Amino acid sequence: MLLFILFTYAAGSKLANYKQFLFQMDAQPFNNRYTTPLVIGLLLIEFAIAxxxxxxxxMKAGLWASLIMLVIFTAYIALIKLNYFGSIPCSCGGVIERLNWTQHLFFNLFFVGISIAGIVLYKLPPSAPRQSQLKLS
Structure with missing residues (x-):
């Protein structure tokens, strides 16, 4: 549920402030001709994951997709923290963009952990009913 809320909120806030998101994506270290496809692609992917x-x-595909996206975003943040790109504005949208890069890194790592936990729990077989759960007729 937390991952659903995260991706819905992230995509929704970007969509609600589309012009600002587009402007912030133009400031990213990518060729500006890729801005529009990146913006549309990110929105579609985030809504699709949700x-x-x-x-x-x-759900299994969604958990893996969320893990992949979060690892990519986290690696990007790590590169920003290492000053690989210089000064970069956050283009996350909503309250998430108010985090500094260190807070953002830990925020993402938390959700990477949630994704991994979801994948592990998804793979576990359903437990057999306990004695106390069995109906006696």
């Missing part, structure tokens, strides 16, 4: 996390049939 949608996958709703249904049991697609």
């Amino acid at each position: 949608a996958c996390l709703i249904f049991r049939k697609t």
